[in-house]
Amino acid sequence: MTTVLTNIRPIDDQLSEFHALIAGTCLARTDLVPAARDADVVLDGRGKIATPGFVNAHTHLPMVLLRGLAEDVPLRTWLETIVWPIERRMSPADVYQCTLLGLAESIRAGVTCVCDMYFATHEIARAVEEAGLRAVLSYGIVADSLDNGGREELAKTAELLEQWNGAAGGRIRVAVAPHSVYTVGQDVWEKAIQLADDHGALIHTHLCETRAEVEEWKQKTGETPIATLNRIGAFSVPLLAAHCVHVDPSDIEILAQHNVRVAHCPKSNAKLGSGIAPVAAMLDAGIPVAIGTDGAASNNRLDVLEETRFACFLQRAAAEEPTALPARDALRLAIENGRTAVGLSDVPFADHSPADVVLIGTDSVHAVPSDDPAATLMYASASTDVADVVVDGTLLMRDGELLTIDEEKAKQDVKSLRRRITD
Amino acid sequence: MTTVLTNIRPIDDQLSEFHALIAGTCLARTDLVPAARDADVVLDGRGKIATPGFVNAHTHLPMVLLRGLAEDVPLRTWLETIVWPIERRMSPADVYQCTLLGLAESIRAGVTCVCDMYFATHEIARAVEEAGLRAVLSYGIVADSLDNGGREELAKTAELLEQWNGAAGGRIRVAVAPHSVYTVGQDVWEKAIQLADDHGALIHTHLCETRAEVEEWKQKTGETPIATLNRIGAFSVPLLAAHCVHVDPSDIEILAQHNVRVAHCPKSNAKLGSGIAPVAAMLDAGIPVAIGTDGAASNNRLDVLEETRFACFLQRAAAEEPTALPARDALRLAIENGRTAVGLSDVPFADHSPADVVLIGTDSVHAVPSDDPAATLMYASASTDVADVVVDGTLLMRDGELLTIDEEKAKQDVKSLRRRITD
Numbered sequence: 001m002t003t004v005l006t007n008i009r010p011i012d013d014q015l016s017e018f019h020a021l022i023a024g025t026c027l028a029r030t031d032l033v034p035a036a037r038d039a040d041v042v043l044d045g046r047g048k049i050a051t052p053g054f055v056n057a058h059t060h061l062p063m064v065l066l067r068g069l070a071e072d073v074p075l076r077t078w079l080e081t082i083v084w085p086i087e088r089r090m091s092p093a094d095v096y097q098c099t100l101l102g103l104a105e106s107i108r109a110g111v112t113c114v115c116d117m118y119f120a121t122h123e124i125a126r127a128v129e130e131a132g133l134r135a136v137l138s139y140g141i142v143a144d145s146l147d148n149g150g151r152e153e154l155a156k157t158a159e160l161l162e163q164w165n166g167a168a169g170g171r172i173r174v175a176v177a178p179h180s181v182y183t184v185g186q187d188v189w190e191k192a193i194q195l196a197d198d199h200g201a202l203i204h205t206h207l208c209e210t211r212a213e214v215e216e217w218k219q220k221t222g223e224t225p226i227a228t229l230n231r232i233g234a235f236s237v238p239l240l241a242a243h244c245v246h247v248d249p250s251d252i253e254i255l256a257q258h259n260v261r262v263a264h265c266p267k268s269n270a271k272l273g274s275g276i277a278p279v280a281a282m283l284d285a286g287i288p289v290a291i292g293t294d295g296a297a298s299n300n301r302l303d304v305l306e307e308t309r310f311a312c313f314l315q316r317a318a319a320e321e322p323t324a325l326p327a328r329d330a331l332r333l334a335i336e337n338g339r340t341a342v343g344l345s346d347v348p349f350a351d352h353s354p355a356d357v358v359l360i361g362t363d364s365v366h367a368v369p370s371d372d373p374a375a376t377l378m379y380a381s382a383s384t385d386v387a388d389v390v391v392d393g394t395l396l397m398r399d400g401e402l403l404t405i406d407e408e409k410a411k412q413d414v415k416s417l418r419r420r421i422t423d
Numbered sequence: 424m425t426t427v428l429t430n431i432r433p434i435d436d437q438l439s440e441f442h443a444l445i446a447g448t449c450l451a452r453t454d455l456v457p458a459a460r461d462a463d464v465v466l467d468g469r470g471k472i473a474t475p476g477f478v479n480a481h482t483h484l485p486m487v488l489l490r491g492l493a494e495d496v497p498l499r500t501w502l503e504t505i506v507w508p509i510e511r512r513m514s515p516a517d518v519y520q521c522t523l524l525g526l527a528e529s530i531r532a533g534v535t536c537v538c539d540m541y542f543a544t545h546e547i548a549r550a551v552e553e554a555g556l557r558a559v560l561s562y563g564i565v566a567d568s569l570d571n572g573g574r575e576e577l578a579k580t581a582e583l584l585e586q587w588n589g590a591a592g593g594r595i596r597v598a599v600a601p602h603s604v605y606t607v608g609q610d611v612w613e614k615a616i617q618l619a620d621d622h623g624a625l626i627h628t629h630l631c632e633t634r635a636e637v638e639e640w641k642q643k644t645g646e647t648p649i650a651t652l653n654r655i656g657a658f659s660v661p662l663l664a665a666h667c668v669h670v671d672p673s674d675i676e677i678l679a680q681h682n683v684r685v686a687h688c689p690k691s692n693a694k695l696g697s698g699i700a701p702v703a704a705m706l707d708a709g710i711p712v713a714i715g716t717d718g719a720a721s722n723n724r725l726d727v728l729e730e731t732r733f734a735c736f737l738q739r740a741a742a743e744e745p746t747a748l749p750a751r752d753a754l755r756l757a758i759e760n761g762r763t764a765v766g767l768s769d770v771p772f773a774d775h776s777p778a779d780v781v782l783i784g785t786d787s788v789h790a791v792p793s794d795d796p797a798a799t800l801m802y803a804s805a806s807t808d809v810a811d812v813v814v815d816g817t818l819l820m821r822d823g824e825l826l827t828i829d830e831e832k833a834k835q836d837v838k839s840l841r842r843r844i845t846d
Contacts, residue, residue, distance in 0.1 A: 317693035368838060
């Protein structure tokens with residue numbers, strides 16, 4: 001199939017419009033308007049804004065099953081009385097079904113890469129392989145020592161690395177995911193670091209999400225969670241830390257020194273009352289802060305654009321600073337920093353770059369009039385304006401229609417499962 | 424035309440589904456499913472959530488013209504170098520055109536009532552009359568004394584009251600709008616209060632939006648802006664105060680004692696770096712806090728649902744309190760408190776209530792699965808899920824199609840105007 005991209009207008013005003021063909025999984029830029037009549041598919045970017053897609057740097061896709069189920073309760077109640085009991089009842093097949101719905105929502109929101117941590121990760125990988133996105137997938141390791149479950153937990157990740165790292169033509173990579181410093185013992189952490197190092201894999205973990213978690217850790221150990229991870233060598237490998245809400249200046253210095261990537265999840269942190277992460281300070285220190293939605297049980301959307309708008313406005317409101325995170329800088333969190341966070345190092349939209357292209361319409365009544373593309377996206381667009389999504393050269397959505405997922409079936413399956421599991 | 428509403432499921436779980444006919448401008452509830460075959464229009468609420476519509480308690484609709492035009496600059500620069508120069512070039516006909524676009528966006532977002540402050544208000548009223556929403560409209564009075572323009576400014580409001588208060592079958596009412604305590608002299612304020620009292624009209628003003636404005640006022644007068652307004656009798660009539668970001672406990676006490684209504688505009692306050700209003704404290708004091716989007720130049724959406732979600736999450740994040748503003752309480756800001764703020768006193772959805780009904784779909788991929796209607800709306804729905812809008816018995820939108828506004832023309836008109844006015 002020949003796919004032609006014409007009049008593609010990148011979010012950066014300084015980048016000019018371009019045309020391209022899709023050659024395999026890559027873009028082939030061309031100076032001339034390609035001959036549309038010879039193409040099977042023509043994506044015309046006129047009146048649209050083009051991005052290489054948003055990265056959801058921290059999520060738990062299958063949790064769409066729990067959307068709206070446990071509202072307005074404290075974090076611990078939420079986990080113990082609702083989330084965990086339901087998760088214990090989810091079969092691998094359930095995880096697969098729920099992942100498909102989460103991926104459908106992600107594609108519709110212009111997300112081209114997800115960084116997920118959950119269980120039954122083989123099933124998540126299978127869904128991602130079919131749906132066509134990029135993903136960094138992991139199994140959340142919880143074990144207080146190697147002898148008490150740690151070896152078995154690590155073995156699951158080793159198996160995932162074996163089977164799925166680099167799968168789907170390189171679209172899928174596997175990360176090593178000790179759940180957090182307080183749910184995983186030091187000996188397990190050390191083996192996890194070793195495992196990541198052996199495979200050149202990313203470590204993906206939760207870090208400093210709530211004030212209570214950090215205070216308890218400091219009382220117990222006399223150091224911050226970040227100081228502990230630093231001491232045991234966790235930052236000697238590439239590490240993506242979700243949340244980082246309660247970090248002090250010395251923590252920020254450690255994160256910056258070791259090139260730790262942060263997945264900022266502002267809506268989840270707000271909804272669960274965890275607080276406001278010092279994003280401006282982390283960015284100033286040079287930390288690549290990306291955007292994560294967390295799971296749909298604590299958000300309740302997998303909408304990276306809405307998440308980024310919230311991140312931007314939250315920082316400005318808290319600092320009373322109208323020039324904090326200008327539109328293009330805010331979008332950088334969701335795009336460039338997201339790519340850095342998950343290890344996508346190529347330059348988007350260059351000749352021979354992987355063909356990841358998202359076209360977002362600007363003609364909705366809420367986006368008119370539109371001049372500056374970054375301001376339009378950041379302040380006015382809705383994820384429902386996303387029209388076309390190409391990942392790795394394959395069309396996943398065209399004119400608002402999903403092409404790789406049977407959306408109606410995905411919705412019905414999860415609705416049925418929800419009825420069954422909450423009965 | 425006979426319109427029939429079936430299977431209407433209100434956001435409150437304790438309210439049961441109902442059926443109704445539209446009799447003129449009112450609902451006629453019925454226990455039986457009405458005979459659909461005799462109706463011209465059947466709105467079936469199955470799979471949807473019904474509300475009486477959102478109230479946008481503080482906006483400047485024609486500012487859609489400036490959407491995305493002046494980004495990421497401090498408030499004063501924004502006003503002086505961009506907003507005011509363009510507004511000076513807007514003709515009454517321009518205001519009319521831009522209002523239509525703002526109203527189209529509002530209807531699409533499920534807004535059934537707007538509370539607007541601008542100039543060329545006759546044109547705004549004309550647009551509202553045609554578009555079919557409810558509105559409380561006002562001309563923003565700016566004058567440092569009666570002798571220096573104040574009389575002429577007040578005369579414009581008197582004329583509006585004469586011509587438009589109660590117009591369009593009562594859908595349109597006129598408020599008296601001294602712009603703020605710092606842009607309007609005391610003698611003008613006193614006449615404005617008298618004018619509102621004479622007509623039983625609401626006063627609509629900006630109050631305590633920025634820290635600098637409040638500090639300067641205190642330095643100049645030795646009292647807070649709220650103490651000043653109280654002293655000159657502004658709270659002896661119903662008053663709607665937009666913003667109220669920088670209010671102290673004594674201010675909150677005054678507002679509560681005098682039943683002052685507050686229009687909270689969290690996204691505008693965030694985007695312009697004004698800060699975080701103490702919404703929880705104001706609600707605790709019994710103040711009816713409603714939601715306003717402010718104008719599209721500082722937001723950039725007129726989306727009350729997104730605004731309310733932001734309000735809720737912002738309070739939780741700032742207070743680190745996951746149980747602050749539960750879903751239904753947060754929605755109350757946009758619905759019940761909005762109605763109170765603008766003086767709509769009837770009980771929605773009762774027999775003989777005015778027929779204001781908004782149906783919001785729950786089958787979008789970002790809203791599935793959905794059980795609790797309030798949680799779905801508050802945390803998952805997008806304004807693009809709004810399907811049908813009825814105001815005062817008239818259908819303004821059906822199945823996502825606007826019926827009272829030529830949307831394509833409204834968009835084209837404002838696009839052309841934007842090109843002309845920024846040339």
